[in-house]
Structures are given as C-alpha cells and as structure tokens.
Amino acid sequence: MALEYSQESRKALDSMRAEYPELRSILIPALKLAMKDHGSLTKESIELAADEAGVSGAVAAGVATFYHNLHTGTIGKHLIMICTTISCQLAGATDVVSRFEELLGITIGETTDDGLISLLAVECLACCGNSPAVQVDYDYFESFQPEQCEAVVESLRAGRHPEGGAGVPGGDPDREAEVGA
C-alpha cells in the first residue's frame, strides 16, 4: 500500500514549495517529514518523498543515504546522540557512551527492542566548550556526566522530555514544539 503524508506534514510541504525556486529543494524536508510520519526511511517512504520533490526514487535514496540524520535503518522514537569527536572525547564522552550502553542494554548505533530509544555516536555538535555534549531529541545537554544518563533514560521511558537541556531560554514554548522539520 502506498504511503501518505500526515495532514500536518502535507501542510508543511505545501507551504514550503513556494519558498524555493526549484521543487527539488524540498526533497530533504520531504524526507525528514516522511521519516517523522513513518519512522525510518523505508523504500516506500523514500519514494513518497521522491514523488513529492519530483525526482526519481534512486536520486532520493542517494540523498537519504548521504545525510546521517536521515535514517534508512531502524530508528527509535527518541534519539540519544552522543558527540564523540575530539573535544568531547577528551572530556570523557567514552564514559558517557558506555554508561548509556549499560543502561539501555544496546551498543552504539542500535535501537532498543521496544523501538523507543536509539543510541547514536555523532560527530561534533558544536558544543565543545561545554563538553561532553549529548543531544536528546535535538535538545542540547551540555557538560554531560555519566551520572545524568540514568535520569535521561528514565524520563524518556516515562514519556517525558528529560530536564536539564539547554532548550531555548526565553523562547516561545509553543514554537519549540514545532521543531523537527
């Protein structure tokens, strides 16, 4: 059965079209929305995005496999992304990684069996000053210590966004909910 975008995503895509001189530009947003609606990028969801952006499935798949935040493998509902690049590694990112691995029972790059949490090692998050840096669902947790891991995992399992993230101080809380595309 052919996949469809959710109404919300369709609205976002429709408004996006006017912003770019060429339709093809909405391919990456379309892939992200397909991922948001249907989990990881399967062949069907890649084709859905390809049709949206007017490119062939092969090209869309080429784009999907190029960017590492477009996940073609299995991916959990929540992402824990740990920066393992140099500054964070110097500050002890390895300990954070092993603590998370221990807590979740999975290794880097894997997803928990319930499909809730994926543990990813990522490249520099531009947070080297307060390293090690961890992003949980794209919210920055700076100077992250292994002791904090447990709280993060617990709140994700409880369905809450973990506390202690940088968020956007002073930002509009309603707008913050929209992030993702």
Place this chain on the structure above:
Amino acid sequence: MSGTRKTLKAHMGEGIAPVVRLPESDETVTFTIDGWEVTAPKGSTILQAALSEGIEIPHFCYHPGLSAAGNCRMCLVQVDGRPKLEPSCIIPAADGMEIVSSAENVTEARKAVMEFLLLNHPLDCPWCDKAGECMLQDNTFEYSSGKTRHRMVKRTYPLKDFSDRLMMFGDRCIKCTRCIRFLREIEGGEEFALYNRGADVDVGTYLEHNLSNNYQGCLADVCPVGSLISKQFLYHSRVFFLEASLGICTGCSAGCNLYVDRYENRVARVRPRPNLDVNDWWMCDIGRYEWDTLLDNRILSPRLKAGEAVDGEKALGTAVEALKTAGDGLAGIVSATATCEEAFLFDSMIRGMGGVTAPWYGPQGRIDPTDKNDFLHRKDPNPNTLGVESILENASTFDDILTRIESGSVTTLFILGADLTDEIAGKLGGVAQIVTITSSESPASVAASLVLPGTIPFEKSGTFVNGDGRLQRFDQALQLPDDALTEIGILSHLITECGTGEPCEDTAEAFAALAGTVTAFKGLSFSTIPTGGTLLQIRGDA
C-alpha cells in the same frame, strides 16, 4: 620540441585520436602541453584540446560525451606553475597557457591516484570481461608504480542484477559516476545514483528497481572498468580475441555507426562507433541486443517450393528463365532494408526487362505506434528508406503493383528482401512465378516459387542512407562460404545472363554503376565515402 608525441594508443590504435566534441567557436586559443603547441576552439578544456590532438592525458571520469565531473583526479596537470595541480577536464584552455603533464609532481600524483584506486579494486583481470579494453588496466600499466602498500582487507560489494541486459560487479567500481551522468544527461532518466558516502559509496538503483531504459548497453560501454557488464557479452569471449569491422545498425533509420566485433567468424557483440553527426557515442539496446533476430528462420539454401531443394546453378537458371519469359507481366518489390547497390541492381534488372519496381517499407503492424522517437531510435524500422526511394525515382508504388497483381496482369514477381504480410501473400495466388531473394523465412518466401538465399548485413558490404539523408558505408564482417553468393552476386549474375547490363564483381563496382546513374550519388565512389558518412542532396525525414 623533438621526440615523438605520446598518443592515445591504448584504446584507439596508433595515431587515431579519440572522438571529442569541441565547443563551437570562431575564436581559437593556442597553448602548450609539455612544449607541444595546441590550438583549440575557445571554451575547450585542456583535456578536450589535448585528446583531440591525440595527446594523452590519463583520465577515468571524463567521457567526451558527458559533462566533466572532475572526481577521479587522474587528469591533474600543472597549469602555469600554479601551486596546486589542476584537473585538466575542468580548466578551460586559455591563450598562452603552459601545461605540464609529464613533470615529476604530476606523475607522482597520478601514481598516488592509481594506488588509491587499486586499494580496493579486486585482482580479477583474468576473468573480468573488460580486461583488454579497461581504462584502469591501461592506466595502471602506463602510470602506476606497480606496487601496493595496502595491507588490509579489501572492501566488497554483492553482485547486482539490474535487468536481463545489465549486471554490476560492485567491487570493480571506481565511482567515476559516468553511468549516473549518462542516465541523467543523455538518456534523461535518473535511474542510477550514488549511495552512502565516503569510502562506502556505492552505485546502483538502490530501491531494487530494475533498469527499464533502452540504453543499458551504453552503461556497460561508458564504465571505464568492468563494473557494469552487459549480460549478453558476459563471459562470451575475451575482448582481445575480437576483431572489429565497421558496421551500420539496421534496426531503424537512424543508422547508428557500429563496430561489429567478431570472433572466429561469429559476431560476438556489436558496440557503437562514435560519430558526432549520427549517434554520438551511443546506440540503443534494440540495435545492440536484438540483431540476432536477423538469424531467426534463416534460409540457407535455394529451393523451389517449401521443402523442395534445388542446387544453386539450377536455381539461378530458373530465375533467368523467369526473367526472360516474363515480358509485360514483370514486377519487382524491393525492401527498404536493402542496400543502395542491391536496390539499384535490382531496379535496373527489372527495368531492363521491361518491368516496374516498387519499394516495400514493411507492414505497418511492425511499427509500434507507442514507440517514440527518442534521442536515437526512430520510428522508421528500415535502415535505407531514403536510399531506396532516391534510387527508384520513377518507380511505381507498392499499392499500384498490388492492384496490378489483383487484376492478374502480373505473371512474374521478383521480391528482394521484403517480407510482406500473410494478407498480401494470400493475394499472390494469381502470379505464376514468384522469385524471392531473402535471408529469412517470411510470408514472401513461403509464397515464392523460387527462393534464393540472401545474406544478413554482417555478411556483406554496402551503403545505407539514413533518415537524415546521410550516406554511410559498412564493411563485411563475416566471411561467407566459398560457394555462397551475396545479393549483389545473384543480381549481377541475373543481369549478365539477361544481357541487360555489365556484371559487377563486388559492391564497389555496383556502387560505381549506381553513382553513374542516380543523380544524388553522382561523383561518389565506394572507397572514398568517409567512415562518418556524407550527406546526400535528398530530402530528409528529420
């Protein structure tokens, strides 16, 4: 500058420069490569200019028919003493530029690129179909250090099956993206793409879609290594066994230029021969893979009726007899698949005996109405429509002859190459003598009272006029048995026996006779027709 110029001999043979399309410009630029002065139209890149002059600069990702990608980094040269080496496929040539392509830093960089490319390339030349015409092999031989310092495990990819025409040995791929650019820029579809990134980059359709385009054979051609392989030729032979002869595709009126590669008097494969006026560097899959339909239901010996064999001498005698006794009832049908020389001899034979000739363009049903003219393939399935039309200038039409047949005024019908339909063949009952010269069984041969075996295009030489009015010559690829005659041999024999003309020993003589009679061919001779063909002053259907 003394010494000999280094020419691109690896692929093209000594002294033959590869076909490069230079930009059209009235202005020219003059610059030097290793001290050799090169002049090229303004806008040419260094590599284009060098190749068109026969100067070798090694390259992989550059293909003269595609945009330059600049990603293989093999064509790096020193330009005007700039600090970094520049890719010659990208940098436009400018007046007074001084290019160095043989200095130590350049050869060093080439060795490095070769070493990088070979890090993960399997050592499977012995069983790779590309071996012998592989750019990686040639450039390794010429430009690599011959050693590797890589000690780790090579990266591997699974075999990929794209369609019944094409497969991919991913290990051999050097990620030059020629195939992707071919599909994007020439074919128009984007069925191929790069996947992943960094060292894991892969090429393919990814979504497990099969390729469906009509130009898959070209993908195997553009692949500089043995990664994309044409299944038809897979393990068929080795390229160094093959001998090439110049051919013309008979699949449609485009008249794509071919190399017919043969091995021990068998056609191993056909591949496009670059001709910038006709087919550029390409040909379609119908022409490339479906030529073997010519061999279907082959007629190999003369016969009277179906199954009633007759020896050659006697068959020719019967045909002469038929011609001589025909009188007013003589008519001829010549197919638009016949060569110009055959059509001319046939026409002069029929007219000499007082008959009329009509062209046959094949039944309408053979042309698929959904078939579009794509960038190469034409709707007209006959390779020589314009040629036959211009030779039979004062001839009758097929419908006219059919009317005469139905009215019973035709007693003897000669058919050259035409297959006719069952419906038309059914109307031939009233014709006393039907002589068909054809290479394969068809309604026309079934209805015939005498069948003389013809040849397929690989077995003869001749000329075709393509849909643009371009006269092109092709050579005989396969040897015929000693006692076999080509159509020209048969027609020449009949003409001589009937006393209506001079005998023609070979195609060249037939062409000379043609050139002496038909206006459009005036002043031409068979041996001087350029390999790229020559435009005739006749109307084109383009």
Place this chain on the structure above:
Amino acid sequence: MSADVYRGVENREPILMTPEAVEGLVTLEEYRSKGAGYTALEKALKTMTPEEVHEEVKTSNLRGRGGAGFPAGVKWGFAPKDTGKPTYLVCNGDEGEPGTFKDRWLLRQTPHRLVEGVLITSYAIGCNQAFIYLRQEFDREAVRIRSAIEEARESNLLGKDILGSGWDCEITVFMGAGAYICGEETALLNSIEGKRGMPRVRPPFPAIVGLYGCPTIINNVETLSNIPAIINNGGAWYASYGTEKSTGTRLFSVSGRIANPGVYEVEMGVTWSALLDDLCGGPSREKPFKALYPGGSSTPILKASEIDDVIMTHEAAFELGTFLGSGATIVLDEDDDIVDVVLNLATFYKHESCGQCTPCREGCRWMVEILQRIADGLGTMDDLDLLIDVADHICGNTICAFGDGAAGPVATAVKKFRSEFEARVAVSTARGSE
C-alpha cells in the same frame, strides 16, 4: 548558554559579544532597546546605495570567518550584476568543524543581528532571496532564527517594500540533515538544491554559477553578524580593530584541556598566550600545554612551543604552516596521547568524506586503517612514513578543501610528534620480538 563565555577585547568595546548580547538579544524588542537593533539596516536602506554599503565593507577589510579568511567585500564583488538571473545570498550556518561553537552562540544570543546582517548584505549585492542554512542539530537555534524572521516581517523589516524603500527581500531557513561536508560552500548549495551534499568543481565559482545556476554569495554567520556594526560605525572604525591585514575582532571557540573553555571575542593580533593563559585561565589539569589546533581540527597542529609570542592573525598562522580556520582552538596537554587524538580525528574525516574524489575517499579510509594499526600496537616504522605519504597524496589533489583538512593535520602530527608515534610502534615491535 552557560556563563563561561567571556569577552576579551582589550580596552575597547566588543563588537559581537557586548554584555547585552551575552545576556541575550533574542526578541526584536530586546534587540531594539539594548542592541541598536536594525538601525544599520535603516541607515543602509535610507541613506546609502548598495555600492556604498559594499564600499564600506571593503574598507573594513572584513575577512570571512568560515575558515578560508577571504575578504568578504572582495567576494561580494565577484557576483556579476547583469546576468538577468537573480542573485542569492546564502548564510552558512552549518557549523560542523570539530572545536567550533561560535556560530551557535551567535544564533542563540543574537538571531536578529544575523537577520539584519543578511538583509544588509542582500541589499548590497542586489539579492531578493537569502537563505540561512543551518545544520539539523541546530534545531532550537532554528526556532530562534525563524521567530526572529517572523518578528522582522511583522515590523516590515523583511518581505515586501522593506521600511518603505521599495526593496523586497525574503529569508528562507534551510535545515541540513547531518553532513559535515555541507559546511563547504558548494556542497551546501547542492544540499539546498535537494542533492547530495557533494562539493562542486570549480570553475565555475559559485559567485558566478551558484545556487540554481545563479550568482550566489556565501558568507559565514559570524561574518554576516559583523555587518550591522560596520554599517553603523563605518568600515574605517572596524578596520581600526586588529592589524592591518587581519582587521576586527574574532570569536575564538576554546575547548580541550583549558580551565575556562568557551567563546571569546578577541581583537586580532593579540598573542595566543593572552587568549589561552590570561583569558581562559591556562591549562585545566595543572599540566603544561603540549599542542593545539589553532583553527579547528582540520588545521595543522601546532606545538605549544611554537606559539609562545605569536600573535593571532591570518598571516602569522600562515607563516607557521597552519590557518586560523574557524577560530576553534583545541588545546591538548602533556597527558593527552597524540596518537589517539589523531585517530579520533581521522575517523571523523573518514566518516564525513563525501566519497567523490578518489584520493579523499580511499585515502581517508586508508589513513584510519594505518592509524588504527598503530594505535592497536600492530604498526611498524614503515607505517609512519606511509601515513605521511598517503596524507601528502591527498593534500591539494581533491575538489574541495576537505582533503587538505583531513590529511594535513595527520601529516603534521606525525611529523611534529614522531617520537610519540614511534613509541607506540616500538611497543608492537617489542611485543613481536618476545
């Protein structure tokens, strides 16, 4: 942002990291009341022609803050005006260079300043649609930029007929999807066009054939954030900061073994020790500095002894065989193992190589293999020379600067700290002979 961000312009007013900015100039109201918000845009639109704006930036000699340090005013001049095609401005906010986090600070603290800088630049180069490209990880920063754009639109600072000048300009925020290479300007353009973020070959340069085949100017977030101040105070005022060739101030992102890591605004021409010892409080572990990456991980490494009295300018860095890059300083001290550091970075580059050019695609993988072998104690002395050789063969032979960035630091690290690499190899040799 946490409090460990210091401004450090000696005796002068900082340009970007004013106390108000450190506190946060997030909303339009804050920016207007505390940060001279949009006065520069008004000044430019109402009193200056685009050429005058361009001239002012040329006078300031503002150099690109993305890494290459190319003068912004000169870059703007490359865009042909009479092609009949639109001109685009792209703001490069794909801050991915390991060690760099200044742009993120600017996006968070002063989103309106960037919007204003983008608008003034668009005015100067005759662009009616600007793009701000942000990496996907800057998700919350994108919220700020987007709300800044909305606020600006509501106040007629953006959109149709801006401030009654008859000039239109739109800003589109484009989010990347996770690829370091998209910080390279042509890869970034490909990414906006919905393609794989692979750098394009040059020529043609993006200033002539860029986004959608049109003339395109690409500037870094920090570069564009400096524009409002230049227009308000004049290019000569800006040029009075710093040295003659490296004018103005720079944001340095300092991380690693340092007591107070963070973003620092420093006047160009200050010595390294002034930044590292005086402002950042010296080493964090009471161990002397061993080495530092002066401009992000893709700049060749410097030994601590090399930077004693050296000032921080593009020229001085070039003389040392390295670059100021994106101003990201990663400091290592005596206890850090250089082999592990180089292996970590090489792995990063292997992962981020786009896979287009042969030397980079194959070479980055090979370098990691060799380094891994050395780190695992299986290396030989030949491997060290091989490593330098491979790195040298990547350098300068690729389409974009990624190859140089990936290979240069490896080669210099092996050359400068050969003894440490040899010590690792010696372990394996000793083990082999047991």
Place this chain on the structure above:
Amino acid sequence: MAVEIPKPKHGFRREMSFMERLYLPAIFKGMRVTIQHFFGHRWTIEYPDVIPVAAPRFRGLHVLKRDEEGRERCTACLLCMYVCPANAIHIEPALATPENQDDYTEEKYAKVFEINMLRCIFCGMCEEACPCGSIYLTRDWETSDNDIDHFIYGKDRLMESEGSPLLFKE
C-alpha cells in the same frame, strides 16, 4: 695493403689405398661399435609390460588443479585457449550461482573445458599462461585409444579428483 685470402680447395679427392678399397677394416670397426652396445646399458624397454618413468620435467597429459579447499582453480579466463598454438583448447565459461559458488574460486568458472589431445602438441604454453595455477602438464603420457572421440578430454578427465593430494605446489 691487399690481404691475400686463402682459397678453399674444392673438389679435392685423395686416391684410396688398397686396404681402404677392401672396406673390411672399416666394416669391422663399425661392427665393433655395434657389438659394444650388446653388452652396455639397455635403452629400450618392453612396453607395456614395463612402464617407463618420464623425466621430471616431461610434458604429458594435462590436469586441472583444485585449491586447498577443493575448489576448482580454473576461472575460465581463456588465456590458455588464446595462447594455444594448436587450437586444442575449448572452454565455455559461466557465471557461478549462489548454489554452486562453493565449488569455484571465483564467480566465473569453466562450464565446459575440453582439450583435444590429438591437436595438442604438449608445448606447455597453457601451463605458462595460466594466471591461476590451474592447468598443469603431468608426466602421464598414455593417450592411446581406439575411439577418436575419446581424445577430446572433458572436465571429467582433466579435473583433479576432489581430495586427491596436490601433485604440485605453486
């Protein structure tokens, strides 16, 4: 200075002596050599009762080798076919399927491998050309047969049987 070149004396024939004209001494001289061989080493053997042993580097019938894991070494590269001066080798290559891939070292293998022993001149050039160490000429030389068709050796007769000891090392 002119150099005098000695001229050969053509047509010189010495008059034979009486003893020479008798011929007997020469006959006995020759017979002595012949008779000496009656008592020396015997060079002929009583084949087929006695089977001679060929020299170590004798080039006899071909064998197609397997590798250490019992896979066919031949990758059907056709180089032996190319190099064969007598046109004695015929190979039909094929692409291995996932099912039979384990039998072959590479994805290409020889579906048909035939050597016409009547054409073969045992020059050993196939052995030299082989890049995979597959084809070797053994010291086996007994080819005689009653049926001419049997001289075309197929893979069944050329291929080393599985598990047989490696006769040669590369």
